[in-house]
Amino acid sequence: MLYLRLWLTGLLVFSLFISFPARAQSISTGKITTPTGAPVAYASAGVKGKPLGTVAAADGTFSLSAFAPAAPTDTVIVSCVGYQSRQMLMSQLRQQPAVQLLPMATQLQEVVVHSKPPKRTILGHNSWSLFTSLNFYTTKDTVPHDRLGREVGLLMKIKQPVRLESFHLFVFNSDFSSVTFRLTIYAVANGQPQAPLLQKDVIFEVAGRQHGWREVDLRPYAIELAGHQDVVASVQWLQSTTDQPTSKYFGIATHLSPFHSTFLRDKSQESWRKMGANTSLYFTAWAYPE
Numbered sequence: 001m002l003y004l005r006l007w008l009t010g011l012l013v014f015s016l017f018i019s020f021p022a023r024a025q026s027i028s029t030g031k032i033t034t035p036t037g038a039p040v041a042y043a044s045a046g047v048k049g050k051p052l053g054t055v056a057a058a059d060g061t062f063s064l065s066a067f068a069p070a071a072p073t074d075t076v077i078v079s080c081v082g083y084q085s086r087q088m089l090m091s092q093l094r095q096q097p098a099v100q101l102l103p104m105a106t107q108l109q110e111v112v113v114h115s116k117p118p119k120r121t122i123l124g125h126n127s128w129s130l131f132t133s134l135n136f137y138t139t140k141d142t143v144p145h146d147r148l149g150r151e152v153g154l155l156m157k158i159k160q161p162v163r164l165e166s167f168h169l170f171v172f173n174s175d176f177s178s179v180t181f182r183l184t185i186y187a188v189a190n191g192q193p194q195a196p197l198l199q200k201d202v203i204f205e206v207a208g209r210q211h212g213w214r215e216v217d218l219r220p221y222a223i224e225l226a227g228h229q230d231v232v233a234s235v236q237w238l239q240s241t242t243d244q245p246t247s248k249y250f251g252i253a254t255h256l257s258p259f260h261s262t263f264l265r266d267k268s269q270e271s272w273r274k275m276g277a278n279t280s281l282y283f284t285a286w287a288y289p290e
Contacts, residue, residue: 030097032060032078040101042182042203042238043080044149046269047090050074053267055148055238064097066148077269081184081201104199116289118163123156124233124282125260126168128213133172133251134262134279136237141248149268152252153186153193153234154281155261162285164223167202167216169235170280174209175247180238181206183216185223188230192272193263197231198223203238218283227290232263233281253280 032043039060046053047070054066067076072091079085083101093099136150167183183202186193204216225231235252254262260278265271 027094027097028064030062030064030093030099032056032062032080032099032101034083034103035100040080040083042180042201043078043083043101044236044268045076045078045093045099046149046267048075048077048087048269049271051266051270053149053269055236055268057239064094067093079268081182081196081198118286118288121160121162121285121287122282123158123162123164123285124154125255125278125280126282127255128170128172128253128280129255132254132256134254134264134277135249135251137248137250138266147237147240149236150266151184151234151236151264151268152279152281153184153232153263154279155188155230155232155263156283158225158227158229158231160227160287160290162225162227162283162287164218164221164225165284165286166218167204167233168213168280168282168284169206170213170253171206171211172251172253172280173211174206174250175244176240176242176250177208178241179206179250180204180240182236182238184234184236185225186232186234188232191274193232193234197225233283234263235281236268254278 032040034040041058041060043056045062052067052070054062056062067090070090074090075087076090076093077085077087078099078101080101082104084104086099086101134152136147141147181204185197187195187197200221202221206214255278256276257278258276262275262277262279263272265273
């Protein structure tokens, strides 16, 4: 009886020993790829209707820790410009964090012949404030990935058909040696940004800590927008590098104004918030008289 008791005790200890490592192992990262295994760089993953989510790195990997507060029944939407979005339950993502996105079919852009020569124009806000800025850091941020996916956009009125030439933003202050952003242009419906209009992903880097205007050449993207519409042009935080562990601040100059609309959201599937401000974002463009 004593031998049997010792044998059972040893079996229990052995089973506990081999089961603890299995429980300790948990999946902490996911990856977003195409069906061929190629990484989808900087894809967004967000919980529908909530300020929860993240952005994948250049190699398609992302941290699941950003989704820790999410409920198993929450809906997660994974998206990227040029790909079909995917929806899944949070419980499914935790069980299988390898996500594949299918490329969207390439749409041929309609060729429009204009009878009148174009004129140079400015869309957006091409001046800057000495005193106020819109900062990408908030007091809620506790870890670097809190900023990933955060967006700031400005409402712009497009009166005539335009072809965009360059994009500009005014860096008010920066603690970072480099910040990578995505430029997105959204259609507007019911006063809110809706579907993105661009077919190509516009990724750009703001390098250095210098105060002033930064320019992005848009000519390689051949972006044309129809007239008689409102759009929101936004910049989304994708990644950053710094040699200072305490780096927090990156601000874009802005004027407080009840006559203009700036939109903000922390994550890709959160509802937009609107504030009365004229943020220093603008395009140079060729406008075609109708």
